[in-house]
Amino acid sequence: MELSRFPAYLAGRLVKAAVVVLAIVVCNFFLIHAAPGDPASIIAGQSGSADARFLEQLRAQFGLDQPLYMQLWLYLKGVLTLDLGFSHRQQASVAALLWDRLPATLLLTGAAFLFAIAIGVTMGALAARRVGTWSDSVITVLALTFYATPLFWVGLMLVLLFSVTLEWLPSFGMMSVGVELSRIGRVLDIGKHLLLPALTLGLFYVAVYARLTRATMLEVADQDFVKTARAKGVPEGRILRRHVLRNAMLPVITFAGIQAGQLIGGSILVETVFAWPGIGRLAFEALLARDYQVLMGVFFCTSVMVVLFNLITDLLYAVVDPRVEVS
Amino acid sequence: MTRLLTVENLSVALPRGADRPHAVEEVSLHLDAGEILCVVGESGSGKSITANTVMGLLPKGLPVTSGRITFEGEDLLGLSAEALRSRRGRRMAMVFQEPMTALNPLMKVGDQIAEALSVHGKGAEARARVPELLAAVNLPDPAAIARMHPFRLSGGQRQRVMIAMALALEPALLIADEPTTALDVTTQAQILRMMREIQQRRGMGVMFITHDFGVVAEIADRVAVMQRGRIVEQGTAREVLDAPQHPYTRALISAVPHGRTLDRAAARPAPVLQMKGVTKTYQRGGWFGARAVVRAVHDADFTLNKGETLGLVGESGSGKSTLARCVVRLVEPEQGEILFHGNDLRPLSRQGWLPYRKRIQMVFQDPYASLNPRRKVGDAITEGPITHGVGRDEARQRALELLRLVKLEPSAMERYPHEFSGGQRQRIGLARALAMQPELLIADEPVSALDVSVQAQVLDLLAEIRQRLGLTMLFITHDLRVAAQICDRIAVMQRGAIVELGPTAEVFGAPKHPYTRSLLDSIPGRGWTPPELAETA
């Protein structure tokens, strides 16, 4: 895209992102009301301490005695001022809980995403280049295997192999507890803890990107402009890099955006398996305690993360593809 | 003259299971520096395969089984892949048919031309040479064009960029594979003129692949005619065009629309269809940002009289198809009157339209897209009448008669469209329209997607049926020769408006509007009149 059009494009995308976030908040609101029974007691949770005072507090917070649109307005106002409610069980505001856990999740998903895209695209490109040979078959079979294996089970199997049997890597947590470590030592320690969870979360997406890259590269390689490049004497390696790969990256970027939500969803499973202290683990704890305020906070927070990630991929796409226009 | 390229006894195999064992069989031809050789043939004749073999660009599944290709004294088939690569672009270059897809959409056109220079070690000259080259192919403001991405350029401009790129290293041989087929006729004329001029200035040898004898007449020094992988006739342009020897060449040339106008008595003015003030605009752009408004049709009034054929001619984007589609409500115009026997069709509802569906029918352009692939031919022809309450048996009876009328076997009823050739499908489409027993037939480029010999058959069939059933016809085409041959009157469209309308002979003989004149000047091979050939069996 031309630079002069960029601000307008960015503004358009920001408006769109804001609309989506707003819609998610509304969606959250109606979820509570769609559930059978009194919203307050649902939020408070069926199992346990639904004492009358807490219920009253909830009714006041959500304005349950007022008409629905007023309730929605109150709820919106709350969320927009980042008041996501209060977790009675954890005795902390939901926003604070999420904020506390966010870095761990960002680290995990970020590492898994980079791993997946680097390995996946390389594998896919290799397979496409050697289409029909045994290395293509190996990569294709490997990708299909990763694709068909449940994430949480991969995690357990890796634990079984690397932690239980080989005792090489820690099986839970984000850092060793009760040890004094230098700054570098701490980073290495976190890295060691990160390895298995990131691998687990990444493998599925390695498969996704490998399959996608292979398919699009084969498709692009058939297009006329590749033949043009060949006709003007461009060497094969350069054709692959400058013409095929660059064009094949467009659907990969699009797909990375679409997949972002899945990646964060997957992190709930991985964090549960590895007791990784992130938002996913928080969701699992909230689930066990039927702490719906926290659960809805997780939904809101993860949705916002996806919206932001989509914004980034949209902008990246606009930088790579000159044909994107303001629309 | 130095001998540039010699192809001797070249054979290229097709994969097993194809309709014939060889794509190209025992082909021999030669090309001198400074001459243009046209290789002509219908689709599937092997002309593109021959060109790609010379360039070393054959797909892996098509191996060369025998033959020699000598270019500048070297045997090309004996060269290593790398040696061949270093000659591609530098000594021999190629231009392709589809300008819309032949350029990398993510690279600026200047960079793409510069790449051709830099991969042959001339990257340092790129800055100076790229604007020069773009200027040489008559592109305005070369510096600005060089900075643009392909999507900003029109088809004609892109094809010029392709030619500039091919010429970058001053190759001795240029292979052009149908380079003007995807372009409008006026653009085609400009590009052909430019190619001829550059070729003469540089003394290049050009191998020009085409299916169009008009283009051959325009540009060729010598001609080779291909049929099913073999060269059946070779000679100078004059010899082949004016005195073809081989029966296939003779058949092809006599199938070329001769463009001689009909001399029919003018129809008595009994209006069947009148278009008054019909306007259709399209809006582009989304919820944000500026909207672009395109006036697809405006100022396009005409009257169609009973029994006559009116031709709507124009280039792509002129609005001729949109206008025709307005008549059958595939496009809904926002203004104007569409009077059919005096009744305005435009305000009618879907329901209100039903009685007119029987009386107005349409034949479409693409023989591969105009029949439902999952429906038997018999069902396709009968479903219209059945929808309108004709009994099943009667509809089948009528369908059988129509198949005979369009010269297909009755057994076609039980077969699926994919079992038929393009020309046969087009006749099925015609039978489907005629099954409704319409009085007005709209034919939207009905022969444009067909090879020239098939084109002639379908045109003859249309003329015969029109005569026999007394049809009134609106005939849309971009091909002026075809229009001249079949239409009583011609309406020339440009940018959504009819700029000239009159009897065919008048429009062709004494065009009034400058656009009509430029269209007529652009007809490829306008200086050549196909000879009248006696039928040879």
Next chain:
Amino acid sequence: MGGFWRNFCRNRGAVVGLVILLLVIATAVAAPWLFPGSPWDMAGMPFAPPGEMGMWLGTDSLGRDVAAGIAHGARVSLLVGAVSTVVALVIGIGLGATAGYLGGVADDIVMRFTEFFQTIPSFVLAILLVAIFTPTIGSIVFAIAVVSWPPVARVVRAEFLSLRSREFVQASEVLGKSRLAIVFGDILPNALSPIVVLSSLMVASAILLESALSFLGLGDPNLMSWGFLIGSGRSVIRIAWWMSVFPGIAIFLTVLSLNLVGEGLSDALNPRLARNREGKA
């Protein structure tokens, strides 16, 4: 039809997939005869390793037969996978067809709605839905369907959009056929191939989703499922690896077979594409 089978069988992986899938279905159907009685009942000593006490795949912490659990779990997995896919198809085809055929404003609204559903993290939404509506087989099917229809809607819309402007559909308009006749007679039959391929992949991902939900403890508490088995084996993986390994293999094989079958279907329905995919070698 003969051509379809020949093309399907040309893809060896697809044939293997079909065989595995048929075996899984057979197991699910035969579970009550193979393992009579409830899979929740104690069948032997707790933590018996595979092969001991006549139990091929061992027992869990309460002495329940893992093999019985897997066989009965197959019923739940396949049922949830199939039913939720059907529901998602109904929603997706309905919305996609509306958007693609009508175009214009209807298309805009439906597509914004679809994009929204594609943006929100689907697994989190599924968790929230099942948690709020309490875990039953009904709420699980509902939640999975709600998060898996958007790809169907997109594919169907794209097909309808391109088919609607195809000339044979315009010909039907000109013949005066009704809208319903055009949608069901001309457009839908030609849009079926991608829908068929997609739905086999959707069953696979629905099974993965169901197992993930029940792994987190959101399965129907009355029904044995593979995810539940793995979930209950998680905390005791150091003493009883078999509790999580075997159910995982069951999920893997089922999902793999559905993917293979999907590829085979895609090859059989688009023979031209399949040949391209193999490359020109």
